Amino acid sequence: MKLHLGLLIATLTLFEGTCLAAVPAPVVRVVTPADAGIVAKRAALILARQITARCGAQVMTTGEADCVVELATEASIGAEGFKIADGPSGHVRIFGNDENGLLYGVGKFLRSSRFDRGGFTPGTWRGTSLPKCPMRGIYLATHFNNYYEAASPVEMECYIEDLALWGFNVLSVTYPHWQYSSYDDPAARKMAEHLRRIMRVAKGVGMRVTIGDALNSGFTSTPNEMRCTPVPDPLGRHGNFGVNLCPGKPVATELMVKNWERLLDEFADPGLDCVVYWPYDEGGCGCKDCWPWGAKGYLNLSRAVSAMVRRKCPHIKVIVSTWTFDTPPCGEWDAISRALAEDKSWADFIQADAHEDFPRFPLERGVPGNLPLLNFPEISMWGQGPWGGYGANPLPARLQRLWNQTERRLSGGTPYSEGIYEDINKAICSQFYWDAERPALETVREYAAFEFSPDVADQTVKVVEAFEKNHVRGEIGPCAQEAFDRVKSIESMLTPQARAAWRWRIVYLRALIDCELLKTKGKLEGRNLRDAFHELTTIYHAENAHSMPIRPPQIQDTEAK
Ligand SMILES: [Zn+2]
Known part of the structure; x- marks a missing residue:
């Protein structure tokens, strides 16, 4: 379906100051700068991957398209900053001060866009944005056969790219000497190769890499x-x-x-x-x-x-x-x-x-x-075991409290991560580093609009607040039922892609598990819980993980009834 020119002009008039098309675009053209380096080329590929994965719109680099997104660098914005502006003929222009800034601009653009069954609707956010902290890191612990050790190279590549979209520019890993007999221990060599592979991906998205022990x-x-x-x-x-x-x-x-x-x-x-x-x-x-x-x-x-x-x-x-x-x-x-x-x-x-x-x-x-x-900051393990064993564990109030304690004196940091179940916590921290004054819940709203749908963003914030209220396993209250009802209502509004994505599944399963635990008064029993824990185990690739603290609880068939 091609948008008729007359309709396009009418649409432009309706949305003053933006080039937002009211009708989702089934074909998108991404224009990369002629002198693009590694990170700018990667930014274009990530943009294309995100759009096609979320709504099935076709992304091309040449030819006619219903929506055109131009990527460029303009070294006057400020280190790692970006600007999103309207271009001629309804094009959207994303400028990075540098290639990193361009990638973060692509992230902001994606998070304000819509992904529907009919295609892609470009985001309406316009303006300039600069990061406050220069060292916006994430520490990925690679041990116990957790996700960062067990996921496939392609999954790790996608995940690190996704993190870069939020503005992370430092990847921190650890080298666990104490697990090996020497650097030449076969297990040590395997781990070193794994870490090098992760580091190469990080470098490709403009991250600095650090190692420690x-x-x-x-x-x-x-x-x-x-x-x-x-x-x-x-x-x-x-x-x-x-x-x-x-x-x-x-x-x-x-x-x-x-x-x-x-x-x-x-x-x-x-x-x-x-x-x-x-x-x-x-x-x-x-x-x-x-x-x-x-x-x-x-x-x-x-x-x-x-x-x-x-x-x-x-x-x-x-x-x-x-x-x-x-x-x-x-x-x-x-x-x-x-x-x-x-x-x-x-x-x-x-x-x-x-x-x-x-x-x-x-x-x-x-x-x-x-x-x-x-x-x-510790974003994975706090107050729940196994870590992530019950699905998503967002902690916006806790992270906001800890952030406030630092009195805006930081140059950045590296939140400690054990897995993907705290993906929302990572987004929250990334935005504290980017804009110290940005409230955690505002980031949750932006996360939900992007990962699920702008139509369910406010509802998702309420669900996340209920999750945090019920964080301690022994203190799950009646709001678990409300949260699960809300989650079922949200799900009915999602695209098939969003509904099937792991980020939604871990939110859905957390709501289901909390609701079941409310009914069983905390007992780990029944088919619903068994299946939910089994699905989480599959999502985390935790089948061979250290049973405690990484692998979700296991319920035997005899206890499942
Ligand atoms: Zn000593």
């Missing part, structure tokens, strides 16, 4: 005499596992610096942009030479590893994490502050966070070394 982590083959003394952990917040080495022993320090050097070599292709040192979980040494860890051993070893990083790869930035420092107080924040006031040549960023509230020290006493500050 507990600073004093070692391989299982490490001789006992090099190993640490467990750290005092009276509050049980530091974690106590892994193979941790004692930097009070010179031979162990030598080995750890060598291991970090080999880590840089392992990922020289596709190339690292940052490394992250973690103090805890796993990590630390409680011997007399190293404790308090963040005040002594950790600082000494950080300086030694950084000296190697600076010499070998001067372009690589060093992120020094202070996660769970002073839990309980033992002088760690004070000591790192004094050390960096004297000499900050070994650090470029301070990362701070905790299991619960954001630490007060960097806010009240200043960030050590006056360095840029990053957070590390």
Whole structure:
């Protein structure tokens, strides 16, 4: 169906200031800049993939089309910013200040567009937008056979691309030394190849990549005499596992610096942009030479590893994490502050966070070394086990509260992610980094309009609020029934594509599961729950995952009745 010219003009008049066609376009043309680099070319492909997957409209690069979207760069907007404007002949123009900005502009454009059975209706959002935080990262934990380990390369590629559309520009991963006997352990080689593949995808969408581990982590083959003394952990917040080495022993320090050097070599292709040192979980040494860890051993070893990083790869930035420092107080924040006031040549960023509230020290006493500050909010595991085992786990109120605690002092961060069930939480964090003042629920609304339909955005916000209210499994209240009724009503308004997509299924299943648990008074029994958990397991590829905490609950046929 081609739109008649007269009808097009009438339509343009109706929608003042935009080129929105009232009739969905079955054919869309995407125009890529002639001098497009890797990221701009990728942005055009992602735009095409998103449109065809959501509404079946045809996307072409040449020929006649009902809707034309022009991509361009214009270096006057501000770093990584974008502008969406009307062009001549009803075209939509997306300008990026740079290719990253162009990709984020494509994301904004898609999220304000409509995808219906008849085709694609271009978004009406017009204006300019610039990110506030330069380091908008996401930390994907690849372990326990979780989604990030078990998903196919194509699924991971799509997922990382989807995250980039929200403005994420840093991908953070970890290298779990303690799981392997050496870098040449076949399992280690397999993991390294997996991580390199993920990093290449990230680079293709303009992300910087960072890798980290507990600073004093070692391989299982490490001789006992090099190993640490467990750290005092009276509050049980530091974690106590892994193979941790004692930097009070010179031979162990030598080995750890060598291991970090080999880590840089392992990922020289596709190339690292940052490394992250973690103090805890796993990590630390409680011997007399190293404790308090963040005040002594950790600082000494950080300086030694950084000296190697600076010499070998001067372009690589060093992120020094202070996660769970002073839990309980033992002088760690004070000591790192004094050390960096004297000499900050070994650090470029301070990362701070905790299991619960954001630490007060960097806010009240200043960030050590006056360095840029990053957070590390936990978006996956809070208050539910197995993680994601009950479907989507959006936490807008919690994330908003934690964000407010950071007092707009951050240069970014890397939310900690274990799986795809907290996709909404990722979107919320991405938008805090982009626009510190943007309320979490506004992002939920935009997410729902894009992933489900603009017609159900407000209803979805109400469902998400009910999910958060019922987050604690033992406290599911009557609003679970209302949420499930609402979800069924929303579903009747969705396109077949949106209804079948995993993002909708995990919302639907969460509503169903909460409603069933309300009926069974928390007992995991019955066919409905069994089938719902089974479907979640399939969506997460968690069939072979660590049973707790990654794989959703399993109900045997005998209990299913
Ligand atoms: Zn020690």
